[in-house]
Amino acid sequence: MHQKTQLQAETIRLISGTNTRKCMKCGKCTASCPAFAEMDISPHKFVSMVEHGEIDKLMASKSIWKCMSCFACVERCPRGVEPASIIEAVRQTVIRKQNNNYLRPENIPELLDPKIPQQALVSAFRKYSK
Amino acid sequence: MTFDYYPGCTLKTKAKDLDIHARNAALALGIELEELPEWQCCGAVYPIARDEIATRLTSVRALASARDRGRELLTLCSACHHVIKRVNNDIQTDDEIRNKVNNYLAPDIEYNGETKVVHYLEMLRDTVGFDTIREKAVKPMTGKRIGAYYGCLLLRPNNVMAFDNPENPTIMEDFIRALGAEPVLYPYRNECCGGYVAMDDKNLAAQKCKNITSSALERDVDMLITACPLCMYNLDINTNTAEETKLPIYYFTELLAQVLDI
Ligand code: SF4
Ligand code: SF4
Numbered sequence: 001m002h003q004k005t006q007l008q009a010e011t012i013r014l015i016s017g018t019n020t021r022k023c024m025k026c027g028k029c030t031a032s033c034p035a036f037a038e039m040d041i042s043p044h045k046f047v048s049m050v051e052h053g054e055i056d057k058l059m060a061s062k063s064i065w066k067c068m069s070c071f072a073c074v075e076r077c078p079r080g081v082e083p084a085s086i087i088e089a090v091r092q093t094v095i096r097k098q099n100n101n102y103l104r105p106e107n108i109p110e111l112l113d114p115k116i117p118q119q120a121l122v123s124a125f126r127k128y129s130k
Numbered sequence: 131m132t133f134d135y136y137p138g139c140t141l142k143t144k145a146k147d148l149d150i151h152a153r154n155a156a157l158a159l160g161i162e163l164e165e166l167p168e169w170q171c172c173g174a175v176y177p178i179a180r181d182e183i184a185t186r187l188t189s190v191r192a193l194a195s196a197r198d199r200g201r202e203l204l205t206l207c208s209a210c211h212h213v214i215k216r217v218n219n220d221i222q223t224d225d226e227i228r229n230k231v232n233n234y235l236a237p238d239i240e241y242n243g244e245t246k247v248v249h250y251l252e253m254l255r256d257t258v259g260f261d262t263i264r265e266k267a268v269k270p271m272t273g274k275r276i277g278a279y280y281g282c283l284l285l286r287p288n289n290v291m292a293f294d295n296p297e298n299p300t301i302m303e304d305f306i307r308a309l310g311a312e313p314v315l316y317p318y319r320n321e322c323c324g325g326y327v328a329m330d331d332k333n334l335a336a337q338k339c340k341n342i343t344s345s346a347l348e349r350d351v352d353m354l355i356t357a358c359p360l361c362m363y364n365l366d367i368n369t370n371t372a373e374e375t376k377l378p379i380y381y382f383t384e385l386l387a388q389v390l391d392i
Contacts, residue, residue, distance in 0.1 A: 072321075
C-alpha cells in the first residue's frame with residue numbers, strides 16, 4: 001500500500017478507535033442500517049475500504065451525510081467493530097479541511113420552521129461543519 | 131432524595147412541556163430536582179471521534195460540578211443523557227481523554243468519572259418505583275393504548291448506556307402500565323426517526339418516521355410517547371400533516387403530570 005494511503009487509513013482507525021481487522025464481512029451492520037437505501041457505499045464496505053486504504057473514495061461518498069449515528073450497526077455487529085465510528089471519522093476528516101463545511105450558517109434560515117428544536121440545529125452543525 | 135438536574139437547551143425553549151411537567155411530577159413524587167448552576171449545552175450529539183476534546187468539555191463540567199456537590203446528575207432529554215453518559219464513560223475508560231480534559235480544565239480535584247448519570251425514567255423506576263406512581267395515579271389512563279417510542283439514544287450502545295435491553299426494552303412499557311394504560315408493542319419502537327439528518331434530507335427522515343408511525347397505527351395505538359425533542363419534532367411534522375396518519379405524540383412527562391393530576 002502506498003505510504004500516503006496507509007497513513008490515511010491509520011488516521012481513520014485512530015480517530016474512530018475501531019479495529020477494522022476484526023470484521024468478518026457478515027453484512028449485519030448494513031442489514032441493520034436505516035439509511036442503507038440512500039447510501040452509495042454501505043456500512044460494511046466502509047470497514048473493508050479502510051482496510052484497503054481507499055479513504056479518498058470514502059471521503060467523496062454521500063453516505064457520510066446520510067448516516068444518522070443511530071448506532072444500530074454498532075449494537076448489532078457480532079465482532080465489536082464500529083462502522084458508525086468509521087463513518088464519523090471520515091466525515092470529520094472531510095469537514096476539518098479548510099472551507100469544507102457541508103452545512104453553513106447561511107443555509108439555516110431556509111431550513112427553519114417554527115417547530116424546529118434547538119437540538120436539531122446544534123446537532124446538524126456538530127455533524128456537518130467545523 | 132435530591133438530584134442535580136441538567137435540563138439542556140431545548141427543554142428551556144421548544145420542549146418546555148418535557149421539562150415543566152417533569153419538575154412538577156418529581157415534586158409530587160417526593161423527588162427534589164435542583165437545577166445544576168451554570169450548565170452549558172452538551173452539544174446534542176456525542177463526539178464519536180476519539181481525538182475530539184473541546185466538544186467533550188461541557189459534559190465534563192456538568193459531571194464534575196455534580197460530583198463536587200455530592201449529587202447524582204439527572205437528565206431528561208434523550209440526547210443530553212446519551213452525550214453526558216458516554217462522555218462520563220470516556221473519562222472512566224480512556225486515559226488519554228481523561229488526561230487531556232483534566233489538563234485543560236485544571237479542576238481543583240481531578241475528574242475521574244465519579245458521578246452517576248441517571249435518566250428521569252430510571253429515577254422513576256429505581257428511586258420512586260412504578261408501584262408508587264400506580265398508587266398516586268389520581269386520573270389513570272384506563273383503556274388507552276399507548277406505544278412507547280424509544281428511538282436510539284437511550285438504548286445504544288448498550289455496553290455504555292446500560293439503560294435497558296437494547297432490542298427488547300421494557301422500561302417505557304412498565305411506565306405506561308403504571309399510568310393505568312395499556313402498552314402496545316410495535317416493530318419500529320427502537321428504530322431511528324432520522325435524527326439530525328432531517329436538517330439535510332427531509333425525505334429520508336420522513337420515510338423513517340412513516341415506518342414508525344404506520345407500524346404503530348397498524349396496532350391501533352391511541353398515542354405515542356417519547357423522551358426526545360428531536361424525535362418529537364420528526365414524528366410530529368411527518369405524521370400530523372396528513373389526516374390518515376394523524377397520531378398524537380406526547381412527552382412521557384406530560385402524561386405523568388396528567389395522571390398525577392398536577
Ligand atoms: S456487522 Fe461487523 S463483522 Fe459484520 S460486516 Fe459489519 S462490521 Fe463486519
Ligand atoms: S449509525 Fe449510521 S451506518 Fe450505522 S446503522 Fe445507523 S445510519 Fe447506518
